Amino acid sequence: MIYFDNAATSWPKPPQVKEAIVRFMDEIGANPGRSGHLPSIEAARVLHETREVLSICFHVKDSSRIVFTHNATESINLGLKGLLKPGDHVITSGMEHNSVMRPLRDLEKKGIELSIIPCSPKGILDPLEVEKKIQTNTRMVVLNHASNVTGTLLPIREVGQVARKHDFLFLVDAAQTAGACPIDMEEDGIDLLAFTGHKSLYGPQGTGGLVIGVRVKEKEMIPLKQGGTGSRSEFEEQPDFLPDRFESGTPNSVGIAGLLAGIRFVLEKGIEQIQKHEISLIRKLINGLKEFPQVRLYGPESGLDRIATLSFNVAHLPPSEVAFRLEREFRILCRPGLQCAPAAHRTIGTFPEGTVRFSLSYLSSEEHVDQAIQAVGQLAQE
Amino acid sequence: MSQGVILFPSIHFVLHAEKMIKGKGFSIDLIPVPRQLSSDCGICMLIEWERKEVICTLLEERGVKVEGVHPLPQKEN
Numbered sequence: 001m002i003y004f005d006n007a008a009t010s011w012p013k014p015p016q017v018k019e020a021i022v023r024f025m026d027e028i029g030a031n032p033g034r035s036g037h038l039p040s041i042e043a044a045r046v047l048h049e050t051r052e053v054l055s056i057c058f059h060v061k062d063s064s065r066i067v068f069t070h071n072a073t074e075s076i077n078l079g080l081k082g083l084l085k086p087g088d089h090v091i092t093s094g095m096e097h098n099s100v101m102r103p104l105r106d107l108e109k110k111g112i113e114l115s116i117i118p119c120s121p122k123g124i125l126d127p128l129e130v131e132k133k134i135q136t137n138t139r140m141v142v143l144n145h146a147s148n149v150t151g152t153l154l155p156i157r158e159v160g161q162v163a164r165k166h167d168f169l170f171l172v173d174a175a176q177t178a179g180a181c182p183i184d185m186e187e188d189g190i191d192l193l194a195f196t197g198h199k200s201l202y203g204p205q206g207t208g209g210l211v212i213g214v215r216v217k218e219k220e221m222i223p224l225k226q227g228g229t230g231s232r233s234e235f236e237e238q239p240d241f242l243p244d245r246f247e248s249g250t251p252n253s254v255g256i257a258g259l260l261a262g263i264r265f266v267l268e269k270g271i272e273q274i275q276k277h278e279i280s281l282i283r284k285l286i287n288g289l290k291e292f293p294q295v296r297l298y299g300p301e302s303g304l305d306r307i308a309t310l311s312f313n314v315a316h317l318p319p320s321e322v323a324f325r326l327e328r329e330f331r332i333l334c335r336p337g338l339q340c341a342p343a344a345h346r347t348i349g350t351f352p353e354g355t356v357r358f359s360l361s362y363l364s365s366e367e368h369v370d371q372a373i374q375a376v377g378q379l380a381q382e
Numbered sequence: 383m384s385q386g387v388i389l390f391p392s393i394h395f396v397l398h399a400e401k402m403i404k405g406k407g408f409s410i411d412l413i414p415v416p417r418q419l420s421s422d423c424g425i426c427m428l429i430e431w432e433r434k435e436v437i438c439t440l441l442e443e444r445g446v447k448v449e450g451v452h453p454l455p456q457k458e459n
Contacts, residue, residue, distance in 0.1 A: 033393035036414030036425055041397075044425075048397035062445065064394050231392045232422045239422070244392050 002332045002368045007148050007176060007309045007339070007359030009198045009205055014265040014363075017202055017258045024257035032253050033230040043253050050260040051243070056267060057201075058193055059184040060211055065218075067246040068209045068256060072175035073099040074224070075194035075210035078246060079171045080104065080142070082221040083192075086111030088139035091130060093154065094119045094347040095147045098340045100173055104142070113137065119347050122300050123152035130162050140169040145177040149344040149357065150299030151282070151309035153181070160189020169216065175199060179266045180307055180362075181275055191215050200274075200361065201266060203259030206252045218242050225249065274362045278308035281360050281369055285310060288373030294380035298348050298355060308364070311348070311355035314380050319356045322379060326356075330375035334358050386431040387413070388438070389421040389449040396425050402444045403437060410437075418455040428454070 003011050024046065030039035032047050051063035060066060069075045080103050084090060090107070092100060094116050108114045115133040119125045130141060141163055146153045156172055163170035171192040174183060178193075179200030185193060190213060197207030212218055219240045226238045227248030239245050266274065283303040289295050289312060298311040314322050319336035326332040337354040338345050345351040358372060390396045396412060403410065411428040415421045429437055434451050441448055 033423075033425070036412075041412050041425065044393045045397055045400075048394060048401070051394070052401070063398070064392075229392075230424065233424070234420075239392070241391055243394060 002330075002371060004332060004334045004358040004360060004364070004368070004372065006199065006361040006364070007357065008335055010200060010202055010361045010363075012363060013202050013204070013258075013262065016261045016265060017204065020261035021204065021254055021258040024254045028253075028257070031250055034228075034250075046253060046257050046260060047251065050256050050263065053260065053263045053267060054209065054211075057179065057183070057263060057271070058195075058211055059186055062214075064242045065212045065214070066209055067212060067243045068207070068251050070206050070252065071198070071208040072173060072194045072196040075208055076100055076142075076171070076173055077103050078210055078224050079192040079194060080107060080140075081224065083169065083216070084112050084139060087137060089113040089115065089135045089137045091115045091117060091133045091138060091141045093117045093125050093143050095123045095125065095149070095152065095154065095344045096142070096144055096341065097148055097173065097175070097344070098342070099175070100142055100144065101343055116343070119152075121348050122298070123147050123150040123344065123348060124300070124305075125154050125159075127155050127158035127162060130159050131166075134166055138166065138168050140171055142171045142173070144173040144175070145181065145183070146307045146309070147299070147341070147344055148176050148309065149339050149341050149355065150311050150348060151176075151306040151359075152299050153177075153305050153307065156190070157188045163191070164189050176307055176309065179263070179271065179274070180278060182271050185211060185213055197255070197259040197262065201259060202262030204255045207255040207259040210246070212242065218245060221245075223248065269362065277362055278360060278364075279303045281364055281366065282306065282308040282310060284366065285358065285360070285369045285373065288369065289376060292377050292380040295376060298350065308360040310358050311350070312358070312376075313350070313353075313355055314376065317379060319354050322356045322376075325379060326375055330371070332372055332375055384431040385454040386429050386434055386452060387416065387419070387454055388427040388429060388434075388441075388451050389415065389419065389423070390426065391422045391447055391449050393423055393425055395447050396423060396427060399427055399441050399446045399448075402446060403440060406440070408433060408437060416455045419450075419452055421449060423449075
């Protein structure tokens, strides 16, 4: 079987991820930081160490500014709903996932103004367009780092500079890039970094987080939920310090134990090496599929301004049929349709039918790519 | 040898402190906060009292927030 649906969740995971999960279940098991007994302290050590390795990944100076959530969607919701108030203006792009668009559309109904920067049909965003949309009440720019539809990388560093220059916050949705592309909170000018654990960080589902940059006043940021944190138990008010302020309730410690093993795998391989390998695979795939005139490819072709996620269509076949036949006839798993990103499909001109999406990982191989090219070629030439 | 405890605002900083001073020759342990003391966090760090200055300076240099340093209260009979 060839698994090309890594943009939804990566599979397979490195074996050490499952081993860490089993070890946590067998040997630790306790609730982190809730008691003074050793397993509880050990569980808290797992969470602390995971924050530490994440701070290496994203160049974060103070790991207490990394808050665990269940996924990038929760992190984006926390960043947006925790900070935006009626009367604020937000800028986003025409390439966003519904994890950004749905909370923004909801906030729009509550008095938050929204501007959407159009992108080119390849999903490319011109950073100058951001400056054109700035208003006196602009509070935040929200962008995905890479599109989950076309794999196009957005110019976050340039936009980060614009955000610093005009003194508004910059939220980056790194669901598709955390672990697969270098990210530097400081150099990229990011104030809020939403990441997921179960994609290119190779952790299990139900793990993720939000990095809260030093320009964000966490005491003024409203948590999505309040409750027990294991700290300040004598008070009925929510703690105002990080990370506890945004981490109420028992966390997914066992999942985070797996995530820690996943991140260690990523750091051991090196993010630059991972990126290099994935780019070489996606280039091979693009070059192979380009040979078939019946196949239409979307997004950038060079390989340098993209990640290893590719959308395409086969002229005479609807995306859902291509995906179904790829699975049944060739045992290739992919994702057809709109991939939860109608805005991106409107931008690239594939709404409402959508596309077929192949998304690779570091654990994909050249053989997988060769077989996929052959399979798509066979369907295209029927 | 007399002992003391360092209190921290949250478990994150207790563990951060532990990581920062691990392997540097200090004899430390993490224990529940003695009931005579009050802390924002239920766990604290047990240290050798005479080394409190060295440890606190080291933690300060590494940006670890310390809530307080106290001699270990005597056990009540």
